[in-house]
Amino acid sequence: MTTPDVLIIGGGLHGLSAALHLARGGATVSLLERRFVGRHASGASAAGVRTLGRNPLELPLSMGAMQMWHSISDLVGDDCGFVAQGQLRVYETDTQADRELARVAALRAAGHENEVMIDQQTLRGLVPGINDKFIGACYAPTDGAADPHRTLVAFRAAAQQAGVQLHEGSGVSALSRDGSRWTIDSEAGRFSAASVINASGAWGARVASLVGEEIPMAAKASMMMVTERIEAMIRPVVSIVGRSLSFKQSSQGTLVLGGGIQGRYDLDREETTLDFRALAAGASAACELMPAVRGLRINRCWSGLEGKTPDLLPVIGPSTVAAGLYHVFGFSGHGFQLVPAAGAAVAEMVATGRPPATLSPFSAARFTTRDVAA
Template identity: 35%
Template sequence: MMQRIDTEVAIIGGGIVGGSAALFLRRQGVPVVLLEAALCGAKASGVNYGGVRRQGRGLEQMPLTRRAHELWGQLPDLIGIDGEYVRSGHLKLACSEADLALLEAYRDRTRGFGMNLEILGRGELARRFGWLGRDVAGGSFCPEDGHANPRLVSPAFARAAAALGADVREGVRVTSAEHDGAGFIVRAGDALEVRSRFLLNCAGAWAGRFAEGFGEAVPETSIHPLMMVTEPLPVFMDVSLGVQGGGIYARQVARGNCVIGGGRGVSTDPDYARPGRAGLGALMANAAKLLPVLRGAQVIRFWTGVEGNMPDHNPVLGPSATTPGLFHAFGLSGAGFQIGPAVGEVLSELVVRGRSSIPVDAFRIERYAAAAHGAAARPESVREQTLESP
């Protein structure tokens, strides 16, 4: 027999975006049902590198990433754990003088956003970070960026939302989502039907399917970042590393393990990916070149995941252009872990107030969905439900 639920807001996807949206909505007393096909935080949100950096984001993302930085500073109050979050600093390396010039230009363009970027030459790098390989020309250091454990942080947002009364359902794969003129109808096969006044499409690499169902086809693709982690080593690195132009990134956790990413996994199924032998040797060789101390270290695990990605490397975030009450938040690959909490807060503001305190027009779906025409007026203000003290 099909179970039927009525609610104010339905959310498809229980990653860090959907979970944080549910949390911020519940903090305002809004009834929420969150549907996750697997386990909350188990897809891209939980298997990413764990970088919590603002450095390297595009200018249009600066207000969003700045707000996210503030929220990360409140993490224990938000989700009840520290998630192994540390503001270690993020060092972005330049392998040539041309790359170093790009880092200097980026510093100049992003002044005023509180990153306090410091350009370091070859000599200063050698003095402060003597464990680096020699093939670097300089770098850009952001002192308050850092990293965290995505396997702890990402599911904790949905758990915190559930603790405030959100109806969080895991292992529930949404098979259809539509609007019947009065509200949204979201179904999971013949087992569950959720009716809501608002719908948040936070389905990650699978979100494009739902957008297309509302007449908003977008060129979302899946990518599969390749990761590895070493055995515990003596602690030598106290910053998170990246390289201008990409290629490799690395951090060391308090237990001594080095988490390293670079290259791509492989996939023959839209729902799954695996490391694949072809990229493993290159990743290990690049890691040892950048960090000579890793030579001879044992790698204890390789993994990858399925992440949604947009051609312009910016997320789709904001209201639907075809359907009032529908809001999208997907395609955050490469940025989702850090900006996820701010994206969730933006979604809650769009639902409750009809506008967000952070500008998100640059991320609207219309930039891809050329056939979409202006949406009708949004539904009347959300009804609020008072939270009782425990």
């Protein structure tokens, strides 16, 4: 039997990041991934590195993550393709402008200065060719985007160099507590560990239910489209208030379009299916934003499976029913940016037994205790 200090279930970016930070802190770590590293959300991600428009409850963790992205090579020995090209959230009506102004004012009152309001002229300077109907934007100049595959390669290599034992093709089927240790049964055999981290993405609630913990979670299948290459036309990543669109241009010239347009999913088969009507709606929103892109060919589409919680915030914290089990899943479509800081916070929680303050909004107890109070 293999006996690491910590066993991590799930080889997405959150499992890898927790593994890396724990191993650097001196723990022995085994990571079990049912398929292969990056098979699900982390390998399908648009990799937007965004504080813009985030739920304020996520901002303390997200701001820490943003600092880490700006020196990500120090953590993983590669820049992960991260470019701080800025992110914009454009709006088209006075009512939306008023709401955004109030939102940004509330952020500033809470001490967050990551977003500024810009007028139409400044917006046009940043995004030449944008449709005239967009009258202004919120702008986060130090946000950006990374390359998801490069990020996976870098986190995987750094974790392995730090000593993490990685087992792919090794789904976990059972967990049982035996005294002060966990016994974990998997396709890679039986393990015994003092602590277990459930980083199993869209299957996080199912893994929690292996120990009788019921955490409400649905799933989502966000879709992406990539066009043919064109000349450089836009630098920042652009989203539209009230719409499912994110629009950016890669360094190769392709336009990468996403923003949460949904396909269909089957958790049992671990599959997603593209919904071409929804993709068409996303493509027309892109043409509305930047009329010059009408007629471009779309070369490739894909979708990825991710857990979606009732309040769209992740579950990061100790299990509410089992000592020595910690959850980190359910990022609801925006977990890529949080990866470096969430891994550090999870490692601190496992080492000290207490979640740091940045994790307090994400406790699994927010669902279970609300049910009890009701």
